[in-house]
Amino acid sequence: MSDDAFADVPREPGAAKPEPILVADSVRRSFGGLTAVDVQHLEVQRNSITALIGPNGAGKTTFFNLLTGFDSPDSGEWAFNGTSMNGVSPYKAARKGMVRTFQLTKSLTRMSVMENMRLGATGQTGEKLWVAPFKFLWKTQEDAVTTRAEGLLARFKLDHMRDEFGGSLSGGQRKLLEMARALMVEPEMVMLDEPMAGVNPALKQSLLEHVKGLKDEGRTVLFVEHDMDMVHEIADWVVVMAEGQIIAEGPPSFIGANQAVIDAYLGAHQNTDLGV
Amino acid sequence: MSQTISNGLFGAIGVTAIAYCLAAIGLNVHFGYTGLLNFGQAGFALVGGYAVAMPVMNWQWSIWATIPVVIIASSIFALLLGIPTLRLRSDYLAIVTIAAAEILRLLVSTPKLVHVTGATDGINSFTNDIQNTIPGFLKGKSVPLWEKQISDYEMWVMILGWFLVVLFSVGVWSLMRSPWGRVLRSIREDEDAARSLGKNVFAYKMTSLVLGGVIGGFGGAILVIGQRNASPGSFQTQFTFLTYAIIVLGGVGKVKGPIVGAMIFWFMINVSDNLLADWTDGSGFQLPTWVMDSSNFSFFRWILVGTGLVLLVIFRPQGIFGDKREQAFDVR
Amino acid sequence: MSMSDGSAAVETRPNVIDVKELVGGYTSDVNILNGCNLTVAPGEFVGIIGPNGAGKSTLLKAVLGLLKIRSGAVYLHGEEITGTKAHELVGRGVGFVPQTRNVFPSLTVRENLEMGCYLKPSMFHERYEVVCEMFPKLKTRASQSASALSGGERQMVAMGRALMLNPSVLLLDEPSAGLSPMLQDEVFINCRHINAAGVAILMVEQNARRCLQVADRGYVLDQGRNAYTGSGRELLADPNVIGLYLGTLARTTGG
Numbered sequence: 014m015s016d017d018a019f020a021d022v023p024r025e026p027g028a029a030k031p032e033p034i035l036v037a038d039s040v041r042r043s044f045g046g047l048t049a050v051d052v053q054h055l056e057v058q059r060n061s062i063t064a065l066i067g068p069n070g071a072g073k074t075t076f077f078n079l080l081t082g083f084d085s086p087d088s089g090e091w092a093f094n095g096t097s098m099n100g101v102s103p104y105k106a107a108r109k110g111m112v113r114t115f116q117l118t119k120s121l122t123r124m125s126v127m128e129n130m131r132l133g134a135t136g137q138t139g140e141k142l143w144v145a146p147f148k149f150l151w152k153t154q155e156d157a158v159t160t161r162a163e164g165l166l167a168r169f170k171l172d173h174m175r176d177e178f179g180g181s182l183s184g185g186q187r188k189l190l191e192m193a194r195a196l197m198v199e200p201e202m203v204m205l206d207e208p209m210a211g212v213n214p215a216l217k218q219s220l221l222e223h224v225k226g227l228k229d230e231g232r233t234v235l236f237v238e239h240d241m242d243m244v245h246e247i248a249d250w251v252v253v254m255a256e257g258q259i260i261a262e263g264p265p266s267f268i269g270a271n272q273a274v275i276d277a278y279l280g281a282h283q284n285t286d287l288g289v
Numbered sequence: 290m291s292q293t294i295s296n297g298l299f300g301a302i303g304v305t306a307i308a309y310c311l312a313a314i315g316l317n318v319h320f321g322y323t324g325l326l327n328f329g330q331a332g333f334a335l336v337g338g339y340a341v342a343m344p345v346m347n348w349q350w351s352i353w354a355t356i357p358v359v360i361i362a363s364s365i366f367a368l369l370l371g372i373p374t375l376r377l378r379s380d381y382l383a384i385v386t387i388a389a390a391e392i393l394r395l396l397v398s399t400p401k402l403v404h405v406t407g408a409t410d411g412i413n414s415f416t417n418d419i420q421n422t423i424p425g426f427l428k429g430k431s432v433p434l435w436e437k438q439i440s441d442y443e444m445w446v447m448i449l450g451w452f453l454v455v456l457f458s459v460g461v462w463s464l465m466r467s468p469w470g471r472v473l474r475s476i477r478e479d480e481d482a483a484r485s486l487g488k489n490v491f492a493y494k495m496t497s498l499v500l501g502g503v504i505g506g507f508g509g510a511i512l513v514i515g516q517r518n519a520s521p522g523s524f525q526t527q528f529t530f531l532t533y534a535i536i537v538l539g540g541v542g543k544v545k546g547p548i549v550g551a552m553i554f555w556f557m558i559n560v561s562d563n564l565l566a567d568w569t570d571g572s573g574f575q576l577p578t579w580v581m582d583s584s585n586f587s588f589f590r591w592i593l594v595g596t597g598l599v600l601l602v603i604f605r606p607q608g609i610f611g612d613k614r615e616q617a618f619d620v621r
Numbered sequence: 622m623s624m625s626d627g628s629a630a631v632e633t634r635p636n637v638i639d640v641k642e643l644v645g646g647y648t649s650d651v652n653i654l655n656g657c658n659l660t661v662a663p664g665e666f667v668g669i670i671g672p673n674g675a676g677k678s679t680l681l682k683a684v685l686g687l688l689k690i691r692s693g694a695v696y697l698h699g700e701e702i703t704g705t706k707a708h709e710l711v712g713r714g715v716g717f718v719p720q721t722r723n724v725f726p727s728l729t730v731r732e733n734l735e736m737g738c739y740l741k742p743s744m745f746h747e748r749y750e751v752v753c754e755m756f757p758k759l760k761t762r763a764s765q766s767a768s769a770l771s772g773g774e775r776q777m778v779a780m781g782r783a784l785m786l787n788p789s790v791l792l793l794d795e796p797s798a799g800l801s802p803m804l805q806d807e808v809f810i811n812c813r814h815i816n817a818a819g820v821a822i823l824m825v826e827q828n829a830r831r832c833l834q835v836a837d838r839g840y841v842l843d844q845g846r847n848a849y850t851g852s853g854r855e856l857l858a859d860p861n862v863i864g865l866y867l868g869t870l871a872r873t874t875g876g
Contacts, residue, residue, distance in 0.1 A: 280803025
C-alpha cells in the first residue's frame with residue numbers, strides 16, 4: 014500500500030522524506046558495552062503510517078524511549094515539527110504531540126477502564142489544584158470527556174468493561190485500552206509499541222481500520238509490530254532495525270522481498286504452510 | 290469497667306486521636322492516594338507543633354497568628370524533602386523522610402538551642418490565647434463523658450480539632466474525586482503511564498507532599514495545644530508508624546479511613562491500658578505476676594496492638610473501609 | 622494402559638487430558654470459564670484460540686490448579702486432578718510453559734534445565750541429552766546466563782525445561798507472543814518436533830492461523846465457552862471461524 018508521498022523516496026536507510034514530522038540524527042545509546050541504538054538518520058513522513066520492524070533486541074523500544082524523553086541518548090539530536098526535542102521530558106513531549114504506548118502495557122490497575130480513559134484527555138481544568146475542589150467548575154468538561162471516552166471504548170469493543178478495574182482485563186484487552194487511552198490525548202503523532210500483540214486476529218482487523226482512520230484525521234502513526242499481515246495491510250512505509258541500526262527502508266512489498274530483512278527477521282517460512 | 294469504657298471513649302475523641310487523625314489524613318494523601326513512601330510524618334507534625342509554640346514563646350505572637358506559620362513551615366519542609374527525592378525511586382523518599390524527621394527531633398532536643406526550642410523539656414506556656422478564647426457556654430464547666438469529666442480547655446481544643454478534621458476531610462474528599470485526584474491516583478499506579486499522557490508527575494507529587502505535610506503539621510499543632518506542651522518526645526518515629534497503622538486499619542486511600550482508624554485505635558489503646566492497669570494493681574481480678582505486673586503492663590498494650598495489626602493484615606488487609614477487590618491486585 | 626511388547630494397544634488408552642464443564646475464575650464473584658470441555662488424546666496436538674478475554678489462558682491455569690474451580694472436573698490419564706496443585710501435576714507428567722517469566726534470568730541455560738528436573742534429579746543427564754538433541758542451541762549456549770538470551774532463545778529454554786521430566790503432555794501459553802515472524806515460525810516448528818517425539822501438546826495461541834496449521838485439533842473459546850471444535854484444517858477453512866476469529870488479512874496461507 015504505497016502513498017504518493019513516497020513515490021520518489023529512495024529505498025535506503027535514512028532516506029529523506031518530502032515532509033518529515035520527525036527528523037533524527039546520529040542518535041546513539043549504549044548500555045555498558047552494548048550499543049542498543051545507533052541511528053544515523055531517520056525521517057518520518059507527516060500524515061503517514063510508518064512501521065518499525067525488526068528482531069527483539071534490535072533497539073526499537075529503546076529508540077521510542079529516546080524519542081519521547083523516557084531515556085536520554087549518549088549523543089544525537091532529533092526534532093519534532095521542527096522543534097528540538099533533546100532533553101525534553103516525557104510529559105512535555107506528550108503535550109507537544111508525541112504520544113507513545115508501552116510494549117508492556119501500563120493499565121492503571123486499581124482504576125476503572127473509564128477512569129483510565131478520562132485520564133488521557135488534555136486541557137482538563139479539573140486537573141488544576143485550585144479548580145479541583147469545586148465540581149461545578151469542571152463537571153461540564155468531565156461529561157464531554159466521558160462521552161468521547163465512551164465512543165472510543167465502543168470502537169475498541171471495551172465498552173462493556175468500562176467500570177471494571179484495569180487490573181482485571183486480559184492481556185489483549187489491556188493492549189486495546191492502552192491504545193484507546195493514548196488516542197484520548199489527540200496526539201499529532203501516535204507511537205504504538207506492539208499495539209496488536211495479544212489482540213485476536215478478528216479484532217485486529219477492525220482496529221486496523223481505526224489506525225487507518227487516524228491517518229484520515231491528519232495524524233502520523235509510527236508503530237512497532239511483528240505482525241507482517243498488519244504491516245502489509247496498513248503501512249505506507251517500513252523501517253527495519255537490527256542490532257540498533259536501520260538496515261532497510263521501503264514500502265512493505267519491497268521490504269518483504271529484501272534478502273537482508275528475510276535473513277535477519279522474516280525467516281524463510283513466511284509464505285509456507287507449517288502443517289505440511 | 291464503665292470507667293474503662295469512658296476512658297476508651299475519651300481516647301477515641303480526645304486530642305491525641307484528633308492529632309493522629311490529622312496526621313493520618315495527611316499521610317493518606319501521600320501514601321494512600323499518591324503512593325508516596327513518606328516515613329517522616331512525625332517530622333511534619335513536629336514542624337507544625339513547634340511552628341505554634343515557638344513564635345508564641347519567643348516573640349509573644351498571638352497563637353492564631355501562627356496558623357500561617359504552620360502552613361509555611363510544613364510546606365518548606367515538604368519542599369526540602371521533595372525536591373531532591375521525588376524524581377528518584379520511591380525508596381529514596383522513604384529513607385530521606387525517616388532521617389529528616391529524626392534530624393528535626395534531635396535538633397529541637399539540643400541543649401544549645403534550649404532558649405529557642407526548650408530542648409528536651411520543650412515549650413510550655415504558649416496556650417494562653419486558647420485558654421482565653423474558650424467560648425462562654427463552656428467556660429468554667431466540665432463536660433461529662435459517661436464517667437469521665439472533660440475540662441473546658443480540653444473540650445474547646447477538641448472542638449477546634451474536630452473542626453479541622455472535618456475541614457480537611459471534606460477538602461481531601463473534594464480533591465480526590467476530581468480530575469486532579471485522578472492524576473494523583475494514576476501516579477500511584479504507574480508514573481510513566483501518567484507522563485506518557487502529558488501529566489507533570491513531579492509537580493503533582495510535590496503538591497501532594499506539601500498538602501499532606503501541611504495537614505500533618507496541623508496534627509502536630511493540635512497535639513501540642515492539647516497537651517499544653519511541645520516537646521520532641523511526642524514526635525518520635527513511633528508517631529509515624531502508629532499513623533501508618535491507623536490508615537491501614539481504616540482503609541488506605543479512603544476518606545473515612547483515618548477518622549475511624551484513629552478513633553478505634555485510640556479507643557483500644559486506652560481500654561487495654563485501663564484493663565491491664567486494673568488487672569495488675571493489686572485488687573480485684575489480677576493477672577499472675579509472672580505474666581505481667583504493675584511495672585511492665587504498659588508495654589503489653591503495644592504487644593496487643595501489634596498482634597492485632599498483624600491479624601488485621603492477614604484477615605482484612607483492606608482495613609475497615611477498603612475495597613477487597615483493589616487489594617486483590619498484585620500491583621507490580 | 623500400553624502393551625509392554627510395543628504392539629498396538631487393543632483397548633483405547635484414556636485421554637491424556639479431559640476437561641468437563643469447567644466453571645471458574647480468579648475472584649469469587651466473576652467466572653471467566655462458563656462450562657468448558659476439552660480432550661487431548663495421547664500424542665495429540667491441540668490448539669486453543671479465541672478472542673481476548675475468552676478464557677484461553679484461564680483454562681490452562683485451571684487445568685494446572687492455579688485458580689479457583691467452581692464446578693466441573695479435570696482428568697489426567699483418566700484420574701481426576703481437579704484443583705490438584707501444579708507442582709504435583711508436574712511430577713505426574715504435565716509440562717507447562719507460561720507466557721511470561723518462564724526462565725530464571727539469573728541462572729545459566731543448563732541450570733534452567735536442571736531446575737526442570739528438580740523433582741527427579743536422577744533423570745537429568747539422560748534427559749539433558751535428549752532435549753539438547755531436539756534443540757542443539759541449548760547445548761551451545763549451555764553456560765550463558767538466561768537473561769542474556771534473546772526472546773526466541775528464552776522461549777526455547779522454557780520449552781526445554783518443561784520437557785526435562787519427560788512429560789506426556791506439554792501446556793503452552795501463547796509461546797509465540799512478542800516474537801519476530803522468523804522466531805514465531807521456529808516455535809511452531811519446534812512444537813511439531815516435540816509432538817513428533819510423542820509428547821501431546823495443548824497450546825493456547827493468538828497466532829490462530831499458525832496454531833491451526835500445526836495442530837491436529839482445535840478449540841475456539843469465546844466468553845468462557847466452547848464455540849467451535851474440529852480438526853485444525855476444518856477450522857481454518859470454516860467461514861464462521863474465519864469471520865469471527867481468524868480475520869481475512871493473510872495474503873497467503875503463512876502466518
